[in-house]
Amino acid sequence: MRTETANLVSEIKQALDLLRGFFDWDEAVKRLQYLNSRAESSDLWNDPQEAQKLMRERQTLEDNINAINGFEQELNDNVELIELGEMEGDDAIVQEAEQAIRDLRRQIADRQIETLLSGEADGNDTYLEIHAGAGGTESQDWASMLMRMYIRWAERRGMKVETLELHEGEEAGIKSATLLIKGHAAYGWLKTESGVHRLVRISPFDSNARRHTSFASVWVYPVIDDSIEINIPESDVRIDTYRSSGAGGQHVNTTDSAVRITHIPTGIAVSCQQERSQHKNRAKAWEMLRARLYELELKKREEAANATEASKGEIGWGHQIRSYVLQPYQLVKDLRTGVESPSPQDVLDGDLDEFMKAALSQRVTGNVAEVADLD
Numbered sequence: 001m002r003t004e005t006a007n008l009v010s011e012i013k014q015a016l017d018l019l020r021g022f023f024d025w026d027e028a029v030k031r032l033q034y035l036n037s038r039a040e041s042s043d044l045w046n047d048p049q050e051a052q053k054l055m056r057e058r059q060t061l062e063d064n065i066n067a068i069n070g071f072e073q074e075l076n077d078n079v080e081l082i083e084l085g086e087m088e089g090d091d092a093i094v095q096e097a098e099q100a101i102r103d104l105r106r107q108i109a110d111r112q113i114e115t116l117l118s119g120e121a122d123g124n125d126t127y128l129e130i131h132a133g134a135g136g137t138e139s140q141d142w143a144s145m146l147m148r149m150y151i152r153w154a155e156r157r158g159m160k161v162e163t164l165e166l167h168e169g170e171e172a173g174i175k176s177a178t179l180l181i182k183g184h185a186a187y188g189w190l191k192t193e194s195g196v197h198r199l200v201r202i203s204p205f206d207s208n209a210r211r212h213t214s215f216a217s218v219w220v221y222p223v224i225d226d227s228i229e230i231n232i233p234e235s236d237v238r239i240d241t242y243r244s245s246g247a248g249g250q251h252v253n254t255t256d257s258a259v260r261i262t263h264i265p266t267g268i269a270v271s272c273q274q275e276r277s278q279h280k281n282r283a284k285a286w287e288m289l290r291a292r293l294y295e296l297e298l299k300k301r302e303e304a305a306n307a308t309e310a311s312k313g314e315i316g317w318g319h320q321i322r323s324y325v326l327q328p329y330q331l332v333k334d335l336r337t338g339v340e341s342p343s344p345q346d347v348l349d350g351d352l353d354e355f356m357k358a359a360l361s362q363r364v365t366g367n368v369a370e371v372a373d374l375d
Contacts, residue, residue, distance in 0.1 A: 036058065067111055082094050124186065129219040137169060140169035143173055149347070152349050217319075
C-alpha cells in the first residue's frame with residue numbers, strides 16, 4: 001500500500017475512534033438496546049409525547065451507530081481490495097479502492113460536523129427568510145441570487161424546498177421570500193446563515209458600469225412539532241390579509257388569500273401566500289410564528305442575549321456575516337470565521353458547506369478567527 005494511502009487509512013481510523021468517543025460508544029449501544037426493547041413494549045404509546053421523544057432518540061442513536069459501523073466496514077473492504085489488487089497487479093482495482101477511501105474520508109468529515117448539530121432543534125426542517133436591503137433593484141436582484149443559492153445548496157443535499165412567500169421587485173429580483181426547507185438537519189446546517197450578506201459587483205442595471213454594494217438579510221428558524229408548546233395570546237398579534245403576488249395561476253391577485261401575522265411584543269412578522277385558501281395560509285403563518293418565537297427562545301438559551309439583538313438591526317454595513325465580491329476581484333469571505341473562496345460562482349451555485357462547517361465549529365468551540373475587512 002502506498003504511503004499516502006496508508007496515512008489516510010490511519011487518519012480515518014483515528015477519526016472513527018474520535019466519533020466513538022464523542023458518542024460514548026459503549027453507553028450508546030446499551031441505550032439503543034434499551035430503546036429497542038421499549039419500542040416493542042405494548043404500553044409505549046400510552047404517553048404519545050414521551051413515545052415520540054424516545055423514538056426520535058432511538059432513530060438518532062441507530063443512525064449514528066450504523067453510520068460508524070458502516071464506515072469501518074467500508075474501510076476494511078477497500079483495504080482488502082487494495083491488497084488483492086496489489087497481489088494480482090491490477091492497478092484499476094487499486095485506484096478504485098483508493099478513490100473510495102478518499103471519498104470515505106469526506107463522508108466521515110461530514111459526520112464529524114454533524115456531531116456539532118446537537119442543539120435542541122438541529123435535526124428539524126427549517127424556514128429561511130430573505131429580505132432585500134436598501135438600494136432598490138440592486139438589492140432586490142441580490143436577494144433573488146441568495147434565494148437561488150440556498151435552493152441549489154438544498155438540492156445538492158437532497159432536501160426539498162417549498163416557497164411559502166414571495167414578493168417580487170418592480171424591475172427585477174425579489175423584495176422578500178420565505179422558503180421551507182425539508183431534510184435531515186436542515187435547521188442545524190443553515191442556522192449559522194442568519195445575518196447580513198453583502199455583494200460587491202459592477203451593476204448590470206447601471207448604464208455607467210459602476211461598482212455597487214448591495215445588502216440582503218437572511219433569517220433562519222426551525223420548524224417545530226406539536227410536542228413543543230408555544231402559547232401566543234391572540235391579543236398579542238395583528239393579522240392582515242392581502243392579495244398574493246408573483247406567478248401562481250389564475251387565483252393570484254384575485255382574492256385576499258395571503259396572510260401576514262405580526263407579533264406585537266417582539267415585532268416579528270411572518271407571511272404565507274402558498275395556498276389558494278386564506279384559511280390554510282393563516283394556519284401555516286401561525287406555525288411559522290410559533291417557530292420564530294421558539295427560535296428566539298433557543299437563541300436566548302444557546303447564545304448570549306446580545307447575539308440575538310445584534311442580528312435584528314439595520315440591513316447594512318455593521319451587521320455582515322459574509323461578503324461576496326465579483327469585481328474588481330473575485331472572493332467570498334466569511335467575516336466571522338475567515339473562511340474564503342476564490343470562486344464566487346461556485347458559492348452562488350450552492351457550494352456553501354465549508355462556510356457552514358467553519359461557523360458550526362466556531363459556535364461550538366468558541367474560537368473566533370481574526371478577519372480583515374474585504375475593502
